[in-house]
Amino acid sequence: MGDKFLFDGPDDAAVTILLAHGAGAPMDSASMTATAGALATAGFRVARFEFGYMAARRTVEGRKPPPRADTLNPEYLAAIEDLDVKGPLIIGGKSMGGRVASMIADPLHAAGRITGLLCLGYPFHPPAKPEQLRTKHLAGLKTPTLICQGTRDEFGTREEVQNYVLSDAIEVLWLEDGDHDLKPRKSISGFSTADHLRTLADAVAAWAARLTR
Numbered sequence: 598m599g600d601k602f603l604f605d606g607p608d609d610a611a612v613t614i615l616l617a618h619g620a621g622a623p624m625d626s627a628s629m630t631a632t633a634g635a636l637a638t639a640g641f642r643v644a645r646f647e648f649g650y651m652a653a654r655r656t657v658e659g660r661k662p663p664p665r666a667d668t669l670n671p672e673y674l675a676a677i678e679d680l681d682v683k684g685p686l687i688i689g690g691k692s693m694g695g696r697v698a699s700m701i702a703d704p705l706h707a708a709g710r711i712t713g714l715l716c717l718g719y720p721f722h723p724p725a726k727p728e729q730l731r732t733k734h735l736a737g738l739k740t741p742t743l744i745c746q747g748t749r750d751e752f753g754t755r756e757e758v759q760n761y762v763l764s765d766a767i768e769v770l771w772l773e774d775g776d777h778d779l780k781p782r783k784s785i786s787g788f789s790t791a792d793h794l795r796t797l798a799d800a801v802a803a804w805a806a807r808l809t810r
């Protein structure tokens with residue numbers, strides 16, 4: 598597997614979670630590192646990987662803009678192959694990474710290759726463009742899905758999302774006053790980022806336990 602993946606959590610964990618990054622920040626961003634750590638503490642083996650355009654930013658090629666999300670589907674499928682997990686596998690990611698995973702999930706789930714889909718801050722629409730919805734495929738999604746979303750996420754607030762047509766397979770964990778990185782304003786919400794990460798990790802653990810019973 599080389600250097601393609603960053604790992605957190607026990608090697609012998611019962612369930613592995615594969616996470617891709619968002620459009621603008623790498624797999625070792627502060628947000629992804631904190632989330633991976635929280636999930637590892639909850640007993641998961643967490644693997645993070647980068648799409649080619651983001652990995653290229655670490656080289657002399659410099660900054661490349663993110664490509665269209667659906668063009669990354671083959672790269673996500675290749676990461677699943679490279680990871681070669683034997684036990685239950687949950688795929689997902691931060692923002693765009695979760696969106697890409699959601700586009701490839703159903704055939705993998707139908708084939709028994711993945712157990713579920715975990716989206717961290719799903720980009721329901723671009724910021725300030727609520728009419729440009731990215732939800733069409735979510736209406737018929739069959740893969741058990743958990744979306745962890747801040748209530749004030751500029752890519753989809755609680756008020757907006759409750760009006761969308763989403764599959765019954767999708768559960769949404771709302772984190773009070775969380776932004777796109779799930780961070781709350783403590784003075785307003787009374788919660789800290791650490792509080793929300795614990796809530797997220799506990800919710801993912803309970804959800805995954807139901808899927809793998």
